[in-house]
Amino acid sequence: MKEIIYLDTDKINSMLAQLDEGLISNFSMEMSGQETKTNSNQISKGKNSGMSANIKVDTGLFPGGSLGAGASFGNNGSENEILTKTILDGQKDILNKAFHDYALELLIEKLETKKLFSDGEKFEEGDLYIEKSTFRFYDFNLLRDSMDLESMNKFMRSEIEDLDMSYNQAKNLLKKINLNAKEREKIDAAKLIVSTTENTQPILGIFKQINTLGTLASKLLKDLTIIKSNNMIGLLKKEYLRESTESLSFRTDHSREVKMLIQVIGKKDTIFNGYNMGTLSVNSLDLIPNMMLDILLGSFEILEVGDLLVTPIAVYYE
Secondary structure (H helix, E strand, O other), X not given: OOEEEEEOHHHHHHHHHHOOOOOEEEEEEEEEEEEEEEEEEEXXXXXXXXXXXXXXXXXXXXXXXXXXXXXXXXXXXXXEEEXXXXXXXXXXXXXEEOOOOHHHHHHHHHHHHOOXXXXXXXXXXXXXXXXXXXXXXEOHHHHHHHOOHHHHHHHHOOOOOOOOOOHHHHHHHHHOOOOOHHHHHOHHHHHHHHHHHHHHHHHHHHHHHHHHHHHHHHHHHOOEEEEEEOOEEEEEEHHHEOOOHHHHOOOOOOOOOEEEEEEEXXXXXXXXOOOOOOOOOHHHHHHHHHHHHHHHHHHOOOOOOOOEEEEEEEEEEO
């Protein structure tokens, strides 16, 4: 029994279709047409004369129309003619596609039968492989939101938040040699402010750096998140995740191995760190987003030289 946490059904459907195992389970076309036509004539005696006309047009999914006209002549009679015509046309295309977990079983079976899996010894671009290992999951929207600097600052410095003295004021007070009575009353508060501020500054500095990373990366990746297993790193489309990113963040442990059906798209031989970018030309503008990701991910060792860049097709426990 597979516990699937990610399934790219579009990719699976495409691959199965190419392997003569398309996922289309039902296709039908319905066409219908109906036409009703009514004619009537009426002659009657009357005293009045005149002429009248009426036109009515209906609109909607099934359009129809009606037309009426009447005339009277002298005092001897009248003649009426009524024409009604209704046209009903309908055409319906129904295409049902079943994307379900069993499609993954079919794909794996087909790839194994045709011996299309790589042996894992030496990968080339386009290779298919099932990696089994623990994994790391990185969602930068979650990372950014969890590193709210204002909230963390208030939490870590809550003890001094209500003290009526800034850090600089407290530091200057501690430097003074001759203190008056009012200043001596504030000396303990000043010591607490200085020690608390200086002790929390390093960790808040790290939080600020991570918050910056999360903000920039979330803008670059938008609806994508990162998964890494051993030296394989790939982007997951959030629309195909079976669990929320918050739930998946609890699964990144080292006690249970996950299987990843992946396709290799390249190898990371060089990582741009901001100092080896050289001179950018107009012809290299398309490389800038990748360079920025290199700088962001490389600085936290999420991306390393030698990593395989992959397209995850399915991620599951078994």
